[in-house]
Amino acid sequence: MRTLIKHLLAATQPLDTVTVQAWIRTRRDAKGFSFLELNDGSCFGSLQCVVDAGAPGYEGIAAFTTGASATVEGRLVASPAQGQKWELRATRIELVGPADSTYPLQKKGHTLEFLRTIAHLRPRSNLFGAVFRTRSRLAFAVHEFFQSRDFFYIHTPIITASDCEGAGEMFRVTTLKGKPGEKPEADFFGKPTYLTVSGQLEVETFACALSNVYTFGPTFRAENSNTARHAAEFWMIEPEMAFCDLNGDMDLAEEFIKAMARHTLEHCAEDLAFFARFVDKTLNERLKFVVERPFVRVPYAEAIEILKKSGRQFEFPVNYGQNLQSEHERFLTEEHFKSPTTVFNYPREIKPFYMRLNDDQKTVTAMDVLVPGIGEVIGGAQREERPAQLAENMKAHQLNEKDYWWYADLRRYGTVPHAGFGLGFERLLMFLTGVANIRDVIPFARTPGSAEF
RNA sequence: UCCAGAGUAGCUCAAUGGUAGAGCACGCGGCUGUUAACCGUGUGGUUGUAGGUUCGAGUCCUACCUCUGGAGCCA
Numbered sequence: 001m002r003t004l005i006k007h008l009l010a011a012t013q014p015l016d017t018v019t020v021q022a023w024i025r026t027r028r029d030a031k032g033f034s035f036l037e038l039n040d041g042s043c044f045g046s047l048q049c050v051v052d053a054g055a056p057g058y059e060g061i062a063a064f065t066t067g068a069s070a071t072v073e074g075r076l077v078a079s080p081a082q083g084q085k086w087e088l089r090a091t092r093i094e095l096v097g098p099a100d101s102t103y104p105l106q107k108k109g110h111t112l113e114f115l116r117t118i119a120h121l122r123p124r125s126n127l128f129g130a131v132f133r134t135r136s137r138l139a140f141a142v143h144e145f146f147q148s149r150d151f152f153y154i155h156t157p158i159i160t161a162s163d164c165e166g167a168g169e170m171f172r173v174t175t176l177k178g179k180p181g182e183k184p185e186a187d188f189f190g191k192p193t194y195l196t197v198s199g200q201l202e203v204e205t206f207a208c209a210l211s212n213v214y215t216f217g218p219t220f221r222a223e224n225s226n227t228a229r230h231a232a233e234f235w236m237i238e239p240e241m242a243f244c245d246l247n248g249d250m251d252l253a254e255e256f257i258k259a260m261a262r263h264t265l266e267h268c269a270e271d272l273a274f275f276a277r278f279v280d281k282t283l284n285e286r287l288k289f290v291v292e293r294p295f296v297r298v299p300y301a302e303a304i305e306i307l308k309k310s311g312r313q314f315e316f317p318v319n320y321g322q323n324l325q326s327e328h329e330r331f332l333t334e335e336h337f338k339s340p341t342t343v344f345n346y347p348r349e350i351k352p353f354y355m356r357l358n359d360d361q362k363t364v365t366a367m368d369v370l371v372p373g374i375g376e377v378i379g380g381a382q383r384e385e386r387p388a389q390l391a392e393n394m395k396a397h398q399l400n401e402k403d404y405w406w407y408a409d410l411r412r413y414g415t416v417p418h419a420g421f422g423l424g425f426e427r428l429l430m431f432l433t434g435v436a437n438i439r440d441v442i443p444f445a446r447t448p449g450s451a452e453f
Numbered sequence: 454u455c456c457a458g459a460g461u462a463g464c465u466c467a468a469u470g471g472u473a474g475a476g477c478a479c480g481c482g483g484c485u486g487u488u489a490a491c492c493g494u495g496u497g498g499u500u501g502u503a504g505g506u507u508c509g510a511g512u513c514c515u516a517c518c519u520c521u522g523g524a525g526c527c528a
Contacts, residue, residue, distance in 0.1 A: 026489080029485090034487090079486095107478080107489055108478075224526085225525085230526080325525090428528095
């Protein structure tokens, strides 16, 4: 029976007969025996195997090359040499699948750009193994966080007919062949449909029934964005809470990020050590800071004053009523506060229709959580729960009320104050691993002009 | 989409307008409880594509393609 390398490396005593099945990272030949370094992805580390020339299978040792897969049986013994606690004394080796000299993953380091061109093989590298183990663990942590706080997981639709949610350009979903004269009514759903850009509006309906809910699913934006932090397909987490205001929303957002950082420190230590050493030297310090210190909270108007008084020459001028530019966000979170920073109460003109209007009649209950190195990682708000005000907001945003009849109904029947936010899972991963490009924290990145694999 | 930069061996990179090279990978030989092993040696090229200037272009010019960084949009 196969034993994962993860369990062998964590052994507390020698083991008599074990079977390992893995991919060969490298082979080093010595006089009369060979070292095989095996990795099965179950953990960061590899297992060193010592294969004597007399062991069954050794006659074919030349084919045990980097990238090949193999089965090795043997005894787990304490290693006499430096570098590893345990090693496997092989009693039998068997090649499962060969890898010839064209195998592109060398023992040496590769650039991230090159590895993106072999996205089907890069999970076998140290970095990407670590990234995707961490990704899996954090996905689990997301559910654990919400489930332990009595949130229900809601599967909002991937296909939506709402073409004006305001979150971004949408991908069309159609079964039409694109022939001239085809009418939308002839399409599969009888009307134009799209891939979702957010599950928020739908999940609000469940918050107004089950109280605390969240989504965690794929999200699509057809924006022609070419940056290190945008992808056309990404995973978004959207909690929504009934009987909750902006303060409760900000509390949850900060608690959530802290919990994810804590979880990474506690459960991904080995992979994290690799990130801290080779990807981002400041990672450990940053994660501990995030866990231990409260986030800064600053109203938008105050943030504008800070930027104006900074004496800094920004490329884009700082003006009340305009969105914060990347350089402004970076200044606030990286230089001024040197801390994750939540900016709230934005001018109503620059935010969507569903955000609640404050008593000053000028700002809405929006909040963005900015983190050093990434920028915006969370965007959220308390929702407008007053029917008349919502109608007015929609008019101001030139939206057709009829398209949102069910959304407005939530305010018509038993309306409640409620709030939530959206968080890009990949951006969270970037923040927690130090990996600087979103294409490197998602298995197969979809970006403009690129849907290979 | 805009601005900037880069495309040369499988990978990472050199190469005054004048004979395309190195390290690594890979092959072969040697050595060794090795561990990004080591020593020797060999194979490896339509210099992103298409034009142009020139006696001569990897190098200069034009267009296009791809990638990277920054910006916008956002999560």
